[in-house]
Amino acid sequence: MAHRILVLGAGVMGTGITTLALRHGVHVTLVDTSDAILVAARTRIAAELRMAQLVAGPAEADPGVLETTTSVLPAIGMADAVIEAVVEDAVVKADVLATVSAAAPPGTPIITNTSSIPVDELADAVARPENLLGTHFMNPSYVIPTVEVIRGPRSGEPAMAAVADLLAVLGRKPIVVRDAPGFVTSRLLHPMINDAARIVQEGTASTEDVDALMTGCLGHPTGPLRTADLIGIDNLVDALWVLHKRTGDDRSRPCDLLLGKVRDGHHGRKTGRGFYDYEEVFR
Numbered sequence: 360m361a362h363r364i365l366v367l368g369a370g371v372m373g374t375g376i377t378t379l380a381l382r383h384g385v386h387v388t389l390v391d392t393s394d395a396i397l398v399a400a401r402t403r404i405a406a407e408l409r410m411a412q413l414v415a416g417p418a419e420a421d422p423g424v425l426e427t428t429t430s431v432l433p434a435i436g437m438a439d440a441v442i443e444a445v446v447e448d449a450v451v452k453a454d455v456l457a458t459v460s461a462a463a464p465p466g467t468p469i470i471t472n473t474s475s476i477p478v479d480e481l482a483d484a485v486a487r488p489e490n491l492l493g494t495h496f497m498n499p500s501y502v503i504p505t506v507e508v509i510r511g512p513r514s515g516e517p518a519m520a521a522v523a524d525l526l527a528v529l530g531r532k533p534i535v536v537r538d539a540p541g542f543v544t545s546r547l548l549h550p551m552i553n554d555a556a557r558i559v560q561e562g563t564a565s566t567e568d569v570d571a572l573m574t575g576c577l578g579h580p581t582g583p584l585r586t587a588d589l590i591g592i593d594n595l596v597d598a599l600w601v602l603h604k605r606t607g608d609d610r611s612r613p614c615d616l617l618l619g620k621v622r623d624g625h626h627g628r629k630t631g632r633g634f635y636d637y638e639e640v641f642r
C-alpha cells in the first residue's frame with residue numbers, strides 16, 4: 360500500500376493529484392523546476408483542498424504531509440511510487456523519466472500521467488520498462504472518481520498491482536486499457552473539443568451557444584469549450600499535435616482558433632482567460 364509518492368510537475372495536474380493524495384493521508388513530495396512555481400503550487404493546493412472539502416466532502420484520513428523541492432534525486436529513494444505530470448512533450452517526459460527511473464529503487468512503479476503519448480514510446484527512456492505504466496487522472500483529480508489506467512506492452516504485473524493499490528488508497532476506480540495514442544479518453548475528447556473550437560472559428564455558433572447545446576441537448580457536464588479552459592489550451596494543443604502526428608487523423612490537427620489562444624497566452628483557467636474569463640488565477 361503506497362503512502363508516500365513523488366509527483367513531478369506542479370502544474371494543473373500535479374497540484375490536483377497532490378490535493379487528492381493529501382486528502383487520503385498520503386505523504387507527497389512535489390517537484391518542479393523553480394521555487395516560484397512551487398510557491399504558487401502551495402497556494403493552489405490550499406485552495407483546492409478547500410474546494411475539495413466543499414465538493415467532495417470532508418477528507419477520510421488525517422491530511423498527508425506536503426514537501427516541495429526543485430531537487431528530484433534526494434527524494435526518490437523514499438517514494439513508494441513516482442507520478443510524472445510534467446508538460447505534454449515527449450522529449451521532456453523522456454528526459455525526466457530517464458532521470459527518475461535510473462535513481463529509483465528497483466520495483467518502484469513509475470507512472471506517467473500523459474494524456475496522449477503512448478506509454479511504450481516513453482518506456483524506451485526508462486531504466487526498467489516493466490515498472491512504467493500510465494494513469495490518466497482527469498481534472499480535477501480530487502473530484503473525478505474514475506482513472507484511466509494504461510497498461511503498456513512492457514508494463515509488468517507488479518507495477519500494475521502497485522498502482523491498483525495506490526488507486527485504492529486514493530479512493531479512485533481504475534479502468535485499465537491498452538496502449539495507443541490518446542488511449543480512450545483523449546482519443547475521443549480532444550478531437551471533439553477541436554471540432555467545437557472550429558465551429559466557433561467558422562462562425563457557426565458562439566462559444567456560449569456551443570457549450571449550451573452540448574450541455575442542454577447532449578448532457579455534456581460543462582461543454583467542450585469550458586472543458587478546454589479547464590484542461591489548459593496549451594496542454595490541449597500539445598496533446599492534439601501528439602495525436603495528429605501519431606494517427607494522421609486530421610481532426611486532431613489543432614485549429615487556428617486554438618493555436619491563436621496559445622500564441623496570445625490565453626490558456627484557460629490557469630491564465631485567467633481562454634474561451635471564457637476567470638477572476639481567480641493561480642500563477
Ligand SMILES: NC(=O)c1ccc[n+]([C@@H]2O[C@H](COP(=O)([O-])OP(=O)(O)OC[C@H]3O[C@@H](n4cnc5c(N)ncnc54)[C@H](O)[C@@H]3O)[C@@H](O)[C@H]2O)c1
Nearest residue numbers: 368369370371372373391444445446447473474498590594
Ligand atoms: N490539464 C489536464 O486537464 C490534464 C488531464 C489529464 C492529463 N494531463 C496531462 O498531465 C500532464 C501535466 O499537465 P498539466 O495540465 O498539469 O500541465 P501544466 O503545464 O499545467 O504543468 C506542467 C508542469 O510541469 C513542469 N515541468 C516542466 N518540466 C519539468 C521538469 N523537468 N521537472 C519537473 N517539472 C517540470 C512545469 O514547470 C509545469 O509546472 C501532461 O502530460 C498532460 O497532458 C493533463
